[in-house]
Amino acid sequence: MMNSTAFLPTTDGGSVRTTPVDAVALEARAAALCTRSIKTTSKRAALHTTIRCIDLTTLEGIDTPGKVASLCQKAIRPDPANPTIPSVAAVCVYPEMVEHAVTSVSGTTVVVASVAGAFPAGMSTPAVRVADIADAVGRGAGEIDIVLNRSAFMSGDLRRAYDEIVAAKEACGTAHLKVILETGELGSYEQVRRASMLAMAAGADFIKTSTGKIPKAATHPMVLNMAEAIRDYADQTGVIVGLKGAGGIRTAKQAWHHLVIVGETLGSDWLTPERFRLGASSLLNDVLMQIQKLDTGHYSGPNYVTVD
Amino acid sequence: MTPTDNPLESFDIDYAPALESTAVIDIADSYGHFINGVFVEPSSGVTFPTVNPATETHLADIADGSPEDVDRAVTAARTAFEGPWGQMTGSERGRYLFRIARQLQERSREFAVLETMDGGKPIKESRDLDLPLSAAWFFYYAGWTDKLEYAFPNRTVAPHGVVGQIVPWNFPLMMAAWKLAPALAAGNTVVLKPAETTPLTALLLADVLCDVDLPPGVVNIVTGAGGTGAAIVDHPGIDKLAFTGSTEVGKTIQRVASTRRIPLTLELGGKAAHIVFEDSAFDQAVEGVVTGIYSNQGHVCCAGSRLLVEESIAEHFVERVRRRISTLRLGNPLDKNTDVGAINSADQLQRITDMVATGVAEGADLYQPECELPDKGFWFPPTVFTGVQQSHTVAREEIFGPVLTVQTFRTAEEAVEKANNTPYGLSAGIWTEKGSKILWMAEKLRAGVVWANTYNRFDPASPFGGYKESGFGREGGLHGLAPYLREQTSDAGGSA
Numbered sequence: 001m002m003n004s005t006a007f008l009p010t011t012d013g014g015s016v017r018t019t020p021v022d023a024v025a026l027e028a029r030a031a032a033l034c035t036r037s038i039k040t041t042s043k044r045a046a047l048h049t050t051i052r053c054i055d056l057t058t059l060e061g062i063d064t065p066g067k068v069a070s071l072c073q074k075a076i077r078p079d080p081a082n083p084t085i086p087s088v089a090a091v092c093v094y095p096e097m098v099e100h101a102v103t104s105v106s107g108t109t110v111v112v113a114s115v116a117g118a119f120p121a122g123m124s125t126p127a128v129r130v131a132d133i134a135d136a137v138g139r140g141a142g143e144i145d146i147v148l149n150r151s152a153f154m155s156g157d158l159r160r161a162y163d164e165i166v167a168a169k170e171a172c173g174t175a176h177l178k179v180i181l182e183t184g185e186l187g188s189y190e191q192v193r194r195a196s197m198l199a200m201a202a203g204a205d206f207i208k209t210s211t212g213k214i215p216k217a218a219t220h221p222m223v224l225n226m227a228e229a230i231r232d233y234a235d236q237t238g239v240i241v242g243l244k245g246a247g248g249i250r251t252a253k254q255a256w257h258h259l260v261i262v263g264e265t266l267g268s269d270w271l272t273p274e275r276f277r278l279g280a281s282s283l284l285n286d287v288l289m290q291i292q293k294l295d296t297g298h299y300s301g302p303n304y305v306t307v308d
Numbered sequence: 309m310t311p312t313d314n315p316l317e318s319f320d321i322d323y324a325p326a327l328e329s330t331a332v333i334d335i336a337d338s339y340g341h342f343i344n345g346v347f348v349e350p351s352s353g354v355t356f357p358t359v360n361p362a363t364e365t366h367l368a369d370i371a372d373g374s375p376e377d378v379d380r381a382v383t384a385a386r387t388a389f390e391g392p393w394g395q396m397t398g399s400e401r402g403r404y405l406f407r408i409a410r411q412l413q414e415r416s417r418e419f420a421v422l423e424t425m426d427g428g429k430p431i432k433e434s435r436d437l438d439l440p441l442s443a444a445w446f447f448y449y450a451g452w453t454d455k456l457e458y459a460f461p462n463r464t465v466a467p468h469g470v471v472g473q474i475v476p477w478n479f480p481l482m483m484a485a486w487k488l489a490p491a492l493a494a495g496n497t498v499v500l501k502p503a504e505t506t507p508l509t510a511l512l513l514a515d516v517l518c519d520v521d522l523p524p525g526v527v528n529i530v531t532g533a534g535g536t537g538a539a540i541v542d543h544p545g546i547d548k549l550a551f552t553g554s555t556e557v558g559k560t561i562q563r564v565a566s567t568r569r570i571p572l573t574l575e576l577g578g579k580a581a582h583i584v585f586e587d588s589a590f591d592q593a594v595e596g597v598v599t600g601i602y603s604n605q606g607h608v609c610c611a612g613s614r615l616l617v618e619e620s621i622a623e624h625f626v627e628r629v630r631r632r633i634s635t636l637r638l639g640n641p642l643d644k645n646t647d648v649g650a651i652n653s654a655d656q657l658q659r660i661t662d663m664v665a666t667g668v669a670e671g672a673d674l675y676q677p678e679c680e681l682p683d684k685g686f687w688f689p690p691t692v693f694t695g696v697q698q699s700h701t702v703a704r705e706e707i708f709g710p711v712l713t714v715q716t717f718r719t720a721e722e723a724v725e726k727a728n729n730t731p732y733g734l735s736a737g738i739w740t741e742k743g744s745k746i747l748w749m750a751e752k753l754r755a756g757v758v759w760a761n762t763y764n765r766f767d768p769a770s771p772f773g774g775y776k777e778s779g780f781g782r783e784g785g786l787h788g789l790a791p792y793l794r795e796q797t798s799d800a801g802g803s804a
Contacts, residue, residue, distance in 0.1 A: 046319045
């Protein structure tokens with residue numbers, strides 16, 4: 001029978017159900033999807049879609065306005081030599097860098113996303129987390145990436161974890177809210193499934209795998225697990241939630257396998273920046289090199305793409 | 309989809325074709341029988357064609373084995389048994405089996421492409437399941453060759469002699485491997501008959517047997533249809549029979565074998581139940597049920613053809629199964645992204661079509677996703693019947709096609725009762741996260757193999773076989789080695 005924690009409240013007073021997850025079968029399904037063979041026109045389309053869905057990210061203590069300006073140029077025009085390459089979806093920075101990024105991307109389709117809410121641990125008081133979010137939104141961030149309160153979640157205080165997301169959503173106003181589960185810390189696929197349902201029920205616009213600050217991050221089975229949660233949530237509530245994989249996605253092949261997993265689980269409708277993102281930094285250049293390979297028939301090497 | 313003028317810009321899951329190359333294989337115009345280490349012309353001169361079921365193109369002419377051909381094969385096998393093979397130590401035999409296993413690995417792409425062309429199954433299945441398991445079976449039994457005294461302690465065992473083996477068309481090479489490996493490991497020699505619609509990989513295996521210098525006559529391959537099989541079953545020189553195929557033919561073979569007092573193992577049909585409880589891992593259960601029936605187009609004796617789902621989740625579960633099968637890719641089996649290939653033969657397609665028509669006529673509700681079938685070849689879309697009653701033909705008879713029937717249950721007892729209410733008893737699947745329930749169910753289910761939270765998993769160390777009309781004897785593990793040995797103290801008719 002379902003235990004009591006299998007039901008989670010939604011912000012409209014209803015509830016959603018969560019389900020057990022079988023790790024062996026989940027990983028087998030992800031491995032099967034990763035054997036999809038993506039060739040010719042599909043490969044090119046996958047590479048372009050990957051670029052359009054990237055949140056180009058820099059989250060370092062040594063980030064400077066100059067570094068962010070350079071990143072923004074790369075985001076707008078990933079390959080200066082090839083104008084057919086689309087812009088990425090967003091740049092993702094710390095709140096301190098938001099204004100610099102907003103200036104750099106103004107007049108383009110690139111959105112500024114900011115981590116906030118005491119990223120990456122989230123271990124500040126609720127008031128401080130909310131203030132951090134409101135501050136980033138006030139500086140012009142169109143999207144806010146916060147972390148789930150794992151301390152509350154893991155200690156069984158689902159209510160507090162839930163309420164903090166509700167408060168974050170309020171603080172976002174019209175900005176989109178992405179909730180990072182930090183899947184590598186939650187211990188099991190089933191906990192991640194439950195955390196996914198909790199974050200969606202509390203109003204997340206996107207659920208996101210990881211901060212990128214710990215080693216276990218956006219693995220293929222984990223993205224599949226969260227895609228299945230999103231499908232389940234849409235079935236139960238009719239609400240569409242986006243998915244962001246972040247952390248450890250460095251190669252084009254990893255990225256198109258993520259596209260395959262999301263596309264075959266949620267449908268091709270999900271393969272747009274409105275519903276799917278890949279948080280990454282070095283991924284973009286590998287994708288550009290793969291596109292050059294398709295164009296010219298050979299690999300050109302890292303000196304033929306710009307470092308940032 | 310984001311609107312775009314350029315179709316290249318929007319990735320979707322209708323992937324561009326990704327065809328496996330056929331350049332790796334070389335099919336002859338015609339094949340004789342493989343007897344005493346060489347290919348020989350059939351005595352009758354009669355041949356029949358084997359075709360690619362996905363395109364209906366002619367692949368090769370195959371020799372139709374007559375009783376004379378079978379007699380030559382049995383004589384060669386007897387000579388080899390009394391000669392070099394019978395004199396060999398176990399470890400020497402093992403070296404041949406290891407070599408065969410390694411050759412299957414090295415030439416796996418070639419075998420996989422040929423299996424797919426001759427049988428219609430998706431290349432990803434022949435590549436990722438049939439070939440790895442075929443090699444694994446030889447590796448596993450190679451390891452037992454010099455350890456028989458440890459395998460059966462306190463008993464002195466010896467091979468039967470000449471073994472007749474008849475294998476089906478659903479896993480042509482793998483079924484041959486399942487049978488050949490333990491028979492050879494035990495020290496027998498073999499007359500093998502592959503199915504008439506899928507003989508090519510067995511004939512390519514003959515190539516491997518020559519390459520590894522297996523002594524002539526140890527394995528003989530006689531091709532043909534039912535008449536050839538009957539000639540093997542009837543031949544007085546056969547010391548043991550093993551058959552995988554339909555229950556109907558199995559019964560006939562058992563009748564004949566019983567008059568000659570030779571040991572027999574049968575692996576026959578099935579009508580397996582997939583039992584899904586409310587507390588199962590929902591998404592993995594949907595996936596498991598779908599692959600459990602639609603892989604290899606449902607041409608699987610242990611296919612989970614009856615879904616029994618707890619009533620409280622039935623509606624949602626079935627909806628999700630329907631949605632999932634609408635995303636299965638049906639088409640060119642050589643495309644690496646194809647999930648559902650071609651039906652093996654025109655005859656089998658007719659049988660499936662008739663059975664499904666019977667299901668509709670008896671009042672079950674049919675669901676088939678919108679699915680474009682290729683113009684040429686033998687195709688049948690993935691099919692689900694809901695509103696199925698225990699008395700419906702589609703819930704009782706083996707269809708051997710991509711057809712799932714759905715029934716509901718309220719209690720675990722009711723699920724067991726319905727699952728067991730069949731003349732078959734090959735396999736069953738249980739889907740629940742509760743371990744105690746799995747153990748309780750596994751004890752009650754009258755099925756040779758019970759999978760829990762997975763399905764269609766095979767391992768050479770794990771015995772496989774049926775209860776009731778699904779046959780007797782086991783393949784895999786020590787259980788699969790025993791039928792190929794006799795206790796030396798008993799007379800020639802006894803089985804180990």
